[in-house]
Amino acid sequence: MGTARTFVAVAALGAAVAALWLHGPALLITAVAGFAAHSLRSGGVRRTLRDSFPLAMFLGFIAVLQLASGSAGWELPLRALAVFWLAAVAFGVLPWNQLVVLARPPSPFFSVVLFLLFLRHFALVLRDEVRRVLQARRLCVRYRFGAGSFRSLVWAVVALFRRALVRAERFYAAQWLGGIVP
Amino acid sequence: MKTILDVDGLSFAYGRKQVLVNINFSVSEGESLGLLGANGAGKSTLLWCLLGLLRGEGSVRVFGERPGASACRRVGVVFQNPEDQLFMPTLAGDLTLPQLNRGIAPEQARAGAVEALGSAGLAACAGEPAMHLSLGQRKRAAIALALIQRPELLILDEPTSELDGGSVRHLVDLLRRLPVSKLITSHQLEFLAKVTSRIVVLHEGRIVAEGPAEAIVSNQELLLRCGLI
Numbered sequence: 001m002g003t004a005r006t007f008v009a010v011a012a013l014g015a016a017v018a019a020l021w022l023h024g025p026a027l028l029i030t031a032v033a034g035f036a037a038h039s040l041r042s043g044g045v046r047r048t049l050r051d052s053f054p055l056a057m058f059l060g061f062i063a064v065l066q067l068a069s070g071s072a073g074w075e076l077p078l079r080a081l082a083v084f085w086l087a088a089v090a091f092g093v094l095p096w097n098q099l100v101v102l103a104r105p106p107s108p109f110f111s112v113v114l115f116l117l118f119l120r121h122f123a124l125v126l127r128d129e130v131r132r133v134l135q136a137r138r139l140c141v142r143y144r145f146g147a148g149s150f151r152s153l154v155w156a157v158v159a160l161f162r163r164a165l166v167r168a169e170r171f172y173a174a175q176w177l178g179g180i181v182p
Numbered sequence: 183m184k185t186i187l188d189v190d191g192l193s194f195a196y197g198r199k200q201v202l203v204n205i206n207f208s209v210s211e212g213e214s215l216g217l218l219g220a221n222g223a224g225k226s227t228l229l230w231c232l233l234g235l236l237r238g239e240g241s242v243r244v245f246g247e248r249p250g251a252s253a254c255r256r257v258g259v260v261f262q263n264p265e266d267q268l269f270m271p272t273l274a275g276d277l278t279l280p281q282l283n284r285g286i287a288p289e290q291a292r293a294g295a296v297e298a299l300g301s302a303g304l305a306a307c308a309g310e311p312a313m314h315l316s317l318g319q320r321k322r323a324a325i326a327l328a329l330i331q332r333p334e335l336l337i338l339d340e341p342t343s344e345l346d347g348g349s350v351r352h353l354v355d356l357l358r359r360l361p362v363s364k365l366i367t368s369h370q371l372e373f374l375a376k377v378t379s380r381i382v383v384l385h386e387g388r389i390v391a392e393g394p395a396e397a398i399v400s401n402q403e404l405l406l407r408c409g410l411i
Contacts, residue, residue: 097275101288121269124313170266173235177259178267178280178331179251 009094012037016086019079031078034085041089048085054130055084091120114180122168129163183210186335186363187232187244194231194238201227202238202387209335209365214357216378216395217367220409224387225367226262229339232365233259245334258328258362262340264320268312273299273323276312277330284331294330302326302356318349322356329360338366342373369410371399383408 012034019030039048059077066072096117103110137156141149175181187209194202201224209215219225230236234249244253261267270276277295282288299308302322304315312320321341328336341357342350350373357364357377368374374381374395381398383391385408391398398404405411 096271097278100270100275100279100282101292105283105285117269125265167266170261170263171269173230173233174259174261174267176235176251177233177254177257178283178327179255180280180283 005093005095009090012086012090012093016083016090019082019086022079023075027075027078027082031082031085034082034089037089038085041092051088051127052081052084054134055081088123091116091123096120118171118175122171125167125171126160126164129160129167133157133160133163183212185209186211187242187365189232189240189242191240192228192231192238192242193240194227194236196227200387202231205240205384205389207382207389207392209363211334212361212363213380214364214366214378216374216381217365217384218369218371218374218381218398218408218410219367219384220369223369223384223408225384226339228384229259229337229365229367232337233257255331256334258331258333258336260321260324260328260336260338260341262343264317264324265312267324267327268320271311272309273304273312273315274308276323277327280327280331298326298330299323303352316349318345318352321345321349321353325353325356329362333362335363335365336360338364340368341366342368342370371405371410375399383410385409 015030015033019027019034022030035048038051039045042048042051056077059080063072063077066076094116096113099113100110100117103113133156136159137152141152143149172181185208189205189207192202192205193200205228207215217225217228227236231238232242232244232249233254234242234244242249245256247253268276270279274292274295277298278288278291281291281294286294296305296308299305302325304319304323304326307315307319307323312323315323325336325338325341338357341353345353350370354373354376357366364378366374366378378395381391381393381395382389383398383404390408391401391404402411
């Protein structure tokens with residue numbers, strides 16, 4: 001079971017890294033494969049779309065900036081989404097407990113595993129904070145679109161950055177006190 | 183009795199905002215000290231200063247040393263939000279990691295993790311991630327995580343925040359059984375009276391009272407003045 005999970009995770013990670021260099025139809029196929037894999041793992045297309053919504057919003061903002069500078073393209077957003085879906089699948093299926101035991105400290109592999117674990121944890125923290133902030137906004141803004149909605153969205157994003165910073169600070173402090181990080 | 187934590191004239195400010203003013207107290211070996219204060223009194227800032235995460239004016243000595251990596255190895259800390267401490271895919275993994283980091287063999291580390299979870303009443307949850315547990319269970323897991331590092335001083339920041347009555351009772355039982363020295367911050371009088379022998383009261387960044395737990399929690403005038411009742 002552990003071997004199969006590791007194989008899937010390594011394949012997904014490999015595809016995520018490859019997506020950074022792919023172009024045209026190859027990138028499109030990788031993205032579709034990533035979307036399908038994420039949907040299979042998360043239990044449905046709707047769940048994948050919901051999970052991708054904050055990233056899609058951010059990518060939309062980047063696309064607007066690109067459009068303003070006259071260099072709009074479809075590959076950057078698609079690449080980012082492909083990497084997100086494939087990395088999410090890889091992080092979800094990796095047998096972390098076995099990896100931590102296999103990678104004995106203070107080996108470089110242990111540091112890599114720890115780095116990936118911290119990354120995974122922080123992605124989950126960010127996901128939770130995004131949900132909370134969007135829920136809080138939904139409760140205090142009468143209309144999702146229209147008057148006041150853009151301003152409230154901007155403040156929600158600001159709040160998200162502040163919360164993420166505080167959580168990162170506390171998390172680092174906790175790991176430092178536990179002797180896990182230098 | 184030997185002093186393991188000594189704070190002498192500690193002051194701290196966030197920019198121009200003075201948060202702690204001339205704080206003096208100490209914790210002796212085997213003692214359970216409560217740090218009582220309303221929200222915003224400076225309790226968490228004081229803890230961060232004690233752990234060396236913030237540096238103020240004055241002197242802080244933990245086991246005779248300035249707070250830092252070396253002194254903090256002998257201190258176990260339970261943060262207000264246990265999610266900041268538990269990040270592995272399973273609770274057993276969370277408790278195994280610090281032991282592996284100290285060079286303990288994997289089998290021994292795993293056995294230690296299961297034993298620690300058992301003593302916190304969480305043996306059945308060893309294979310679950312922290313986020314699937316209730317807040318009370320996560321708090322107990324964070325305590326087990328702190329204890330697995332065999333600390334000589336256990337520091338708990340608001341351990342009862344957001345806990346229901348049953349979870350608080352479990353926590354009181356667990357803390358009473360622990361033989362280590364403890365420093366516990368809280369604004370819950372009843373809880374502190376049950377788990378500590380001496381209480382220091384913090385109000386607007388200053389120590390306004392110090393004494394036996396029963397005397398402090400029965401001083402209505404003091405508690406009213408400090409916004410605790």
